[in-house]
Amino acid sequence: MGFEGKDINEKVTAIVKFSTICANFHSATKNGSSSSSSSSSSSDTRKGKKEDDDSDRKIVQNCIHAMVHDTIKVLSYVTDYGQSSSSSLSLYGNPEVYINIHNIIAHIQENAIHSIACERFSQWTGRIVRLLMSKV
Amino acid sequence: MIIIIMIIIITTITTIFTNNSNDNKKYVEQGKLGDMAIIPSRDARELIYKLYREHWIDYQEISKRSDFNPASTYYFWTLDREKIVSNLLNSSYKAIINLRLRKTHEMIVSASQGFDVTNNIMYNDDKDKNETERLKLVYARLDEGVSILDDSILLHELF
Numbered sequence: 001m002g003f004e005g006k007d008i009n010e011k012v013t014a015i016v017k018f019s020t021i022c023a024n025f026h027s028a029t030k031n032g033s034s035s036s037s038s039s040s041s042s043s044d045t046r047k048g049k050k051e052d053d054d055s056d057r058k059i060v061q062n063c064i065h066a067m068v069h070d071t072i073k074v075l076s077y078v079t080d081y082g083q084s085s086s087s088s089l090s091l092y093g094n095p096e097v098y099i100n101i102h103n104i105i106a107h108i109q110e111n112a113i114h115s116i117a118c119e120r121f122s123q124w125t126g127r128i129v130r131l132l133m134s135k136v
Numbered sequence: 137m138i139i140i141i142m143i144i145i146i147t148t149i150t151t152i153f154t155n156n157s158n159d160n161k162k163y164v165e166q167g168k169l170g171d172m173a174i175i176p177s178r179d180a181r182e183l184i185y186k187l188y189r190e191h192w193i194d195y196q197e198i199s200k201r202s203d204f205n206p207a208s209t210y211y212f213w214t215l216d217r218e219k220i221v222s223n224l225l226n227s228s229y230k231a232i233i234n235l236r237l238r239k240t241h242e243m244i245v246s247a248s249q250g251f252d253v254t255n256n257i258m259y260n261d262d263k264d265k266n267e268t269e270r271l272k273l274v275y276a277r278l279d280e281g282v283s284i285l286d287d288s289i290l291l292h293e294l295f
Contacts, residue, residue, distance in 0.1 A: 105291070105294050108291060109221075109291060109292065109294075112288070112291060112292070113217075113220060113221075113224070116224065117187075117192070120190075121183070121186060121187065121190075122183070124173065124175055124179065124180075124183055125183045125186065125187060127173045127175070128169060128173050128175070128180070128183055128184060128187065129187065129192065129193075129215065131164070131169065131172050131173055132164065132169070132193060132213065132214065132215035133215055133217065
């Protein structure tokens with residue numbers, strides 16, 4: 001097994017199953033659009049539900065893929081073949097998605113310091129601080 | 137020949153300082169920093185020294201000559217994140233103390249004038265009512281300030 005993405009800090013990483021994310025996403029979006037027509041037949045309903053699930057799965061996959069390859073490295077996930085690849089998440093069934101909380105907090109901290117520098121000195125000073133921070 | 141040797145020495149030193157990871161610090165040459173930030177070198181120098189005066193950044197100087205003439209000296213700047221976070225935390229704690237002292241002062245002053253915001257009291261007239269509302273607003277703002285600073289401290293203390 002290998003990790004898709006980098007900088008996994010095992011001490012501060014939350015793990016979520018991909019199916020759980022999909023289910024939560026589906027329930028969240030379903031609540032928003034629950035006022036659909038109720039007069040359709042059961043087969044149509046099942047077919048429509050499957051299409052909805054596939055569509056949700058694709059949306060979640062794309063979102064996760066974008067976040068994994070983002071510079072902040074918010075998410076990572078496990079691959080079956082022990083090598084990092086840029087393949088789609090769907091190839092790996094129901095992988096575990098790692099939420100790199102350390103990276104998220106570090107990014108927020110960096111932004112906070114940059115913002116403080118901008119407020120206290122000037123926008124250009126903030127830029128210098130950010131450059132130096134990225135170099136450290 | 138001497139010029140070539142000097143160039144080699146300077147290039148080596150620049151490489152060492154740019155890639156030095158022994159003390160987890162990386163240094164950036166002053167001119168390069170201005171170029172990277174797309175700021176005119178004169179403005180960049182002023183901003184950098186302003187940051188240095190406020191203890192945000194630190195530098196290492198390397199001179200080509202023994203008299204450390206600024207014209208023949210290279211300045212390599214670095215930023216110590218832990219130091220900045222420590223300074224910010226100190227400032228935040230100071231600000232919280234100041235806010236709490238201010239609130240205590242406001243309470244003492246209002247109590248000396250006969251206003252008690254914490255208890256429900258009957259207002260004698262509109263003036264009393266307005267003053268009490270104003271005090272409530274002041275207390276709410278001071279408490280909000282403490283809350284915001286508390287969030288900031290939590291963020292910087294986390295990791």
